[in-house]
Amino acid sequence: SQTIHQWPATLVQPVGSPLSLECTVEGTSNPNLYWYRQAAGRGLQLLFYSVGIGQISSEVPQNLSASRPQDRQFILSSKKLLLSDSGFYLCAWRSRDRGGLAGSYEQYFGPGTRLTVT
Amino acid sequence: GNSVTQMEGPVTLSEEAFLTINCTYTATGYPSLFWYVQYPGEGLQLLLKATKADDKGSNKGFEATYRKETTSFHLEKGSVQVSDSAVYFCALSKGSQGNLIFGKGTKLSVKP
Numbered sequence: 744s745q746t747i748h749q750w751p752a753t754l755v756q757p758v759g760s761p762l763s764l765e766c767t768v769e770g771t772s773n774p775n776l777y778w779y780r781q782a783a784g785r786g787l788q789l790l791f792y793s794v795g796i797g798q799i800s801s802e803v804p805q806n807l808s809a810s811r812p813q814d815r816q817f818i819l820s821s822k823k824l825l826l827s828d829s830g831f832y833l834c835a836w837r838s839r840d841r842g843g844l845a846g847s848y849e850q851y852f853g854p855g856t857r858l859t860v861t
Numbered sequence: 862g863n864s865v866t867q868m869e870g871p872v873t874l875s876e877e878a879f880l881t882i883n884c885t886y887t888a889t890g891y892p893s894l895f896w897y898v899q900y901p902g903e904g905l906q907l908l909l910k911a912t913k914a915d916d917k918g919s920n921k922g923f924e925a926t927y928r929k930e931t932t933s934f935h936l937e938k939g940s941v942q943v944s945d946s947a948v949y950f951c952a953l954s955k956g957s958q959g960n961l962i963f964g965k966g967t968k969l970s971v972k973p
Contacts, residue, residue, distance in 0.1 A: 775958065786965035787950070792958060800958075833904055837959060848959055849895060852904035
């Protein structure tokens, strides 16, 4: 069966410090990978998605970046954190499209990382 | 553009009450529709889905029917339990990458 891991689970960082959040998926190959942010009292915002190694699409311009160095590894980074970067960060995966039915495949979410920028 | 609108919460019910959480969507064509549930401090779990009009998704006593004529996908459960207390998200998936668009979530609290 497939599992998705995120770490760390919680993180408290000062403004201006760097950030690196990691997500790994087991039990599947060539997944689509996603980073979402959930701010307090708000819904989920898609930040980045990736359809393959080194392929990153950004949905929202900001001071965050993403990388996919391996097939099942997805990293979210920042060089200098802002207060507004605080939130709950969720990684998700989805099976690769087969036969043009991409929209019918559900995404599976990791346990999340709670980031507090102070 | 594509969007999802959910009823505002929080919703507070007594145990064994009937639950309805409204969800409507805006999209061209035929999106797939999903309900996810998030328990406190956890990630999202898929609750149910429907991929075409008139499909009914069901799981753990929850149901939702894809109504294209009213562009709705309302979540229902006949008898809620305290353990159902969580935040529920409606979402649609469309486009070549199948990216999800979420509603803002509805918090449900069930009292014993």
